[in-house]
Amino acid sequence: MHAPYQPPAGLPGLRGVEHVGFTVPDLEAATRFFVDVIGCTQVYSLGPIQDRDGDWMPRHMNVPASAVVRELRFFRCGHGPNFELFEYEVDGQVMQPPRNCDVGGHHLGFYVDDFDAAVQYLRAQGVRVLGEPTVRTSGPSAGQTWVYFLTPWGMQLELVSFPHGKGYERDAPVKLWNPACPAQ
Incomplete structure (x- = not known):
């Protein structure tokens, strides 16, 4: 039997991956896919999130100041990291x-x-x-x-x-x- 895994030096207090985030073109359709087809559970949502002082979005999210997060949703899917889905609205978005x-x-x-x-x-x-x-x-x-x-x-x-x-x-x-x- 192996000893429990001990991560090497790095981020102080590192426990593991808590979540992975993805941007989707249609949050309702993506939610239906992950819940109805994959079998995940939607846990909660937030939004909208938009720039209030002119530089919040680029400073905090590395997106244009005009970007709006229409909504984001967190999911749990079996045993493993959680994940969140974002739906953005912004000019010039690559779809x-x-x-x-x-x-x-x-x-x-x-x-x-x-x-x-x-x-x-x-x-x-x-x-x-x-x-x-x-x-x-x-x-x-x-x-x-x-x-x-x-x-x-x-x-x-x-x-x-x-x-x-x-x-x-x-x-x-x-x-x-x-x-x-x-x-x-």
């Missing part, structure tokens, strides 16, 4: 999500216990699944299966599962956090 290969590209990975059932479910919901699942049989990710899928607005998400662990774990002094075993 296309970045690709994974673009600077700032990203995806959110959802761990599932029954990978095949989850893929079937997404397809039955009309979700675009990209390609076929990738099954890792060697190397540090041996035992992992994953596939990307898209939200209705084109944001990339991922399904991932490794019910028997990953190849790197046998000799690793530090293991990656696993939502299937959140206490480890």
Whole structure:
């Protein structure tokens, strides 16, 4: 048995990722997708948020002073970090999500216990699944299966599962956090 993970020196008091935030083009549609399709729970919302003194938005949020956060919503989704969705209103806003290969590209990975059932479910919901699942049989990710899928607005998400662990774990002094075993 490994000793509990101890993070190296860095941010004083670091516990972990509390939330991840994403900007979406339509907060109502995004909420329906994450609640009705993915199975997350909306916890609370805030907004609107707008610049009151001329430089608050650029100073605090690194967006134009004219930007308005129409609303933001916080969600809980199984075991793992919370996430928040923003809907902004601002001239010149880029409405296309970045690709994974673009600077700032990203995806959110959802761990599932029954990978095949989850893929079937997404397809039955009309979700675009990209390609076929990738099954890792060697190397540090041996035992992992994953596939990307898209939200209705084109944001990339991922399904991932490794019910028997990953190849790197046998000799690793530090293991990656696993939502299937959140206490480890």
